[in-house]
Amino acid sequence: xxxxxxxxxxxxxxxxxxxxxxxxxxxxxxxxxxxxxxxxxxxxxxxxxxxxxxxxxxxxxxxxxxxxxxxxxxxxxxxxxxxxxxxxxxxxxxxxxxxxxxxxxxxxxxxxxxxxxxxxxxxxxxxxxxxxxxxxxxxxxxxxxxxxxxxxxxxxxxxxxxxxxxxxxxxxxxxxxxxxxxxxxxxxxxxxxxxxxxxxxxxxxxxxxxxxxxxxxxxxxxxxxxxxxxxxxxxxxxxxxxxxxxxxxxxxxxxxxxxxxxxxxxxxxxxxxxxxxxxxxxxxxxxxxxxxxxxxxxxxxxxxxxxxxxx
Ligand code: CP
Numbered sequence: 001x002x003x004x005x006x007x008x009x010x011x012x013x014x015x016x017x018x019x020x021x022x023x024x025x026x027x028x029x030x031x032x033x034x035x036x037x038x039x040x041x042x043x044x045x046x047x048x049x050x051x052x053x054x055x056x057x058x059x060x061x062x063x064x065x066x067x068x069x070x071x072x073x074x075x076x077x078x079x080x081x082x083x084x085x086x087x088x089x090x091x092x093x094x095x096x097x098x099x100x101x102x103x104x105x106x107x108x109x110x111x112x113x114x115x116x117x118x119x120x121x122x123x124x125x126x127x128x129x130x131x132x133x134x135x136x137x138x139x140x141x142x143x144x145x146x147x148x149x150x151x152x153x154x155x156x157x158x159x160x161x162x163x164x165x166x167x168x169x170x171x172x173x174x175x176x177x178x179x180x181x182x183x184x185x186x187x188x189x190x191x192x193x194x195x196x197x198x199x200x201x202x203x204x205x206x207x208x209x210x211x212x213x214x215x216x217x218x219x220x221x222x223x224x225x226x227x228x229x230x231x232x233x234x235x236x237x238x239x240x241x242x243x244x245x246x247x248x249x250x251x252x253x254x255x256x257x258x259x260x261x262x263x264x265x266x267x268x269x270x271x272x273x274x275x276x277x278x279x280x281x282x283x284x285x286x287x288x289x290x291x292x293x294x295x296x297x298x299x300x301x302x303x304x305x306x307x308x309x310x311x
Pocket of ligand 1: 054057263
């Protein structure tokens with residue numbers, strides 16, 4: 001049973017709730033394989049995407065997920081909304097809520113904005129990425145992808161490589177893997193590893209070979225140049241030499257290792273094109289699974305009923 005109005009972070013989810021989302025996503029994936037990818041489950045429900053930061057994957061997969069479940073969607077573009085006339089974020093959201101929206105999907109550069117909105121409106125809120133805090137649906141689609149590929153999550157070794165400091169994806173993933181029984185090691189330049197990260201039950205190494213040896217999953221993070229101050233590492237070329245995943249470095253990994261990346265990628269920086277496009281990479285599957293997992297969440301949060309006429 002799902003009984004949460006909002007999804008703000010993986011930190012607040014139980015193992016049972018994560019497993020329920022994965023289980024529901026398995027059924028949703030079946031719908032995605034059909035020629036006609038549409039069921040009437042959420043007919044009459046309305047979802048609003050409100051993105052204050054750019055997005056390709058998250059926004060479009062939420063919109064497609066809603067459409068496949070027959071929900072109506074609206075999208076507020078901050079550049080053309082009354083935000084430009086000085087309207088506050090809360091007034092904007094309350095205005096849209098008054099029109100009958102059931103659920104808001106929110107991305108914002110400030111950590112805590114989805115939580116703030118969730119406390120102040122009756123409609124549900126899903127965090128689609130807030131500052132350096134969390135990106136819960138990314139982590140959910142990641143664990144679902146590994147579950148599909150490996151048939152289990154418990155006992156796996158996951159290495160998260162790169163810009164841990166600025167990454168909401170890293171934080172959500174660490175919570176998710178830990179709750180599901182995987183061990184997590186983080187690796188990157190010391191300037192991109194946050195202090196006290198060990199408190200989240202992860203091992204830390206600054207040596208890439210050590211991180212990838214024995215790993216079942218190599219999770220490569222985007223270097224978040226837009227959030228970084230200058231001087232955190234000498235050059236992109238040196239970063240790639242020390243922490244980039246390429247054909248040479250991957251030789252030290254297990255033969256059946258999965259390479260993951262949340263996207264968008266900086267090809268040639270944190271990952272080479274040869275590896276991103278190789279058979280080890282599940283990056284495209286992650287994107288597909290993003291739709292299934294978001295369908296599962298919309299279904300659970302908006303109280304869809306599963307019967308033979310719907311799913
Ligand atoms: N992974 C992810 O959040 O991608 P977008 O920024 O394209 O949504």
